[in-house]
Amino acid sequence: MLLLLQGRGRVTAQALADEFEISIRTVYRDGARPSRPTKRACSRARRGCG
Structure with missing residues (x-):
């Protein structure tokens, strides 16, 4: 879509x-x-976050 625009x-x-x-x-x-942000903000280091 971006390329078309x-x-x-x-x-x-x-x-x-x-x-x-x-x-x-x-x-x-x-x-x-x-x-929108592409990554979720994480309050703690956990698997699959960030």
């Missing part, structure tokens, strides 16, 4: 949904994902 510039959510055959809701959900 970089190549085309401004694109509507509907156009992205049509291109990838997904719902508009998925476009908005996945579009917000890069702004």
Whole structure:
């Protein structure tokens, strides 16, 4: 999705949904994902955390 946006510039959510055959809701959900932290914050060192 990111590569498509970089190549085309401004694109509507509907156009992205049509291109990838997904719902508009998925476009908005996945579009917000890069702004979220990629790793969970851990208060204690434990297996599989971080």
